[in-house]
Amino acid sequence: MSNLIFHTHPSQRLQGQLRVASDKSISHRSVILGSIANGNTRIENLLEGEDVLASIRAFQAMGVNIVRNIGEHGPVYTIDGVGLDGLRGPDQDLDMGNSGTAFRLIAGLLSSQQFASTLTGDASLSKRPMSRIIEPLTQMGAIIHSAEGRPPLSIKPCEGLAGIRFHSPVASAQVKSAVLLAGLRASGETRFIETAPTRDHTETMLAGFGYPVSVSGAEICLEGGHALTATHIQVxxxxxxxxxxxxxxxxxxxxxxxxxxxxxxxxxxxxxxxxxxxxxxxxxxxxxxxxxxxxxxxxxxxxxxxxxxxxxxxxxxxxxxxxxxxxxx
Known part of the structure; x- marks a missing residue:
């Protein structure tokens, strides 16, 4: 493949209007929550980058039907949600590529499942620390094996998690999301206390899917066992x-x-x-x-x-x- 050479020149002025690429954080969460909701979730303007596509492939490998069609304004994804208890064990490792967001959030969700799964990634992702999610998930009862706190993660079948009150030592929306997603199938309440404000797309979208979530200052709380209802999302x-x-x-x-x-x-x-x-x-x-x-x-x-x-x-x-x-x- 030949090298691409770009030539740039100073601009006299910039005029007009445009729409930039869609939000990756919201795209990931749309796929994840749509897959475990009851009913058909319709997603417009989904970011079709490799990271988000890795999330889609992971849920397809766990039995979720995800269909891409072309709508009036571009691609439209329809997800036939299987509910909180409807995922099935994948036949192969789930490769998250270079997506730390997909890796950590899906690890949280899978930690409560009654089937085994293994999450992998590329060489870069395999160097990133995962202890920050392994610690709270293990406190909830998850059984997770790692390569010294780094990918791959081997998640063993779980008979049930228990909600915890976790004060995060790091300000991380990914850690918060992993714990909250694990709490969806845990017994009792899961409470997450933030060290500093982080992105709140997960708790916002959970509420959009009809899942009860309460936020009081730095503490986010949800109770396991409620259902998510499919919805329409414009990213x-x-x-x-x-x-x-x-x-x-x-x-x-x-x-x-x-x-x-x-x-x-x-x-x-x-x-x-x-x-x-x-x-x-x-x-x-x-x-x-x-x-x-x-x-x-x-x-x-x-x-x-x-x-x-x-x-x-x-x-x-x-x-x-x-x-x-x-x-x-």
Whole structure:
């Protein structure tokens, strides 16, 4: 395969409107929860990247019928959910590729199943620490074997988990999600206390599927044994992907860009707070709710930016956007 060579030239201005790629975090969770819901879940604007496709293949290997069709505005996925107790043991290892999100969330879900499973990944994923999910899942009663806390994970059949109250030593939406997903089939209540605010897509989407979840400050609580009801999901555009176009429009003179359908989850909009503090002209319009998530269109105009201080709390809400913030600076 020949090498690709890209030539770039300075732009005089940026004008127009676009929709960036869909949100990967929400795409993963749509597939996971749709697979264990009762009924047919319809997903529009699913991100068709390799990470999300790894989630789809994993649930297909566990007996979930997932069909891709072409709708009026692009691909539409229909998932025939099998319910909380309907997954079946896979005939082979579940390869998560390079997706840490899929690996950790699906590990949490599988820890309560009455069949054995093994989660693997590529060379890069195999170096990542999994002890942070193994510890709380083991406390709940899961039987998990690993390669010194790293993939692959071998999850043994489980007769039943018990809910725990877990105070996470790390701020991680993936750890939180793994524990909450394990709690869906656990006895009693599962309580997760966050060290710092993290993305809340899992608890938001669980509520969108009709599963009762309570949030009190830093503590998220759910009781095992309830059912998820299939729903219709429109995955919003990813604010992390939109951030690059936002900054480009801000620093290129005489620019005006409109970015449509951007996810505006309050745990993800730290990038906008920081840029506005720097003097950015960013207007938010057409705000609405889609599947429990706030979505809006962003209108960005070129601006004279000034430096500002970024606190630890700011970083927690803009962790993926720090590189592009540095470009703006």
């Amino acid at each position: 919003p555009a990813d604010i992390s992907s939109a951030a690059f176009f936002v900054v480009a429009a801000l620093i290129v003179p005489d620019s005006r860009l409109q970015l449509n359908d951007v996810g505006m989850n309050p745990r993800r909009t730290g990038i906008l707070t920081i840029l506005r503090r720097m003097g950015a002209d960013i207007r938010i319009k057409n705000t609405r709710m889609q599947g429990g998530e706030e979505v809006a269109d962003l209108v960005v105009s070129s601006s004279e930016l000034a430096g500002c201080e970024i606190s630890g709390d700011d970083v927690a809400l803009a962790i993926d956007e720090i590189p592009v913030i540095c470009i703006a600076a």
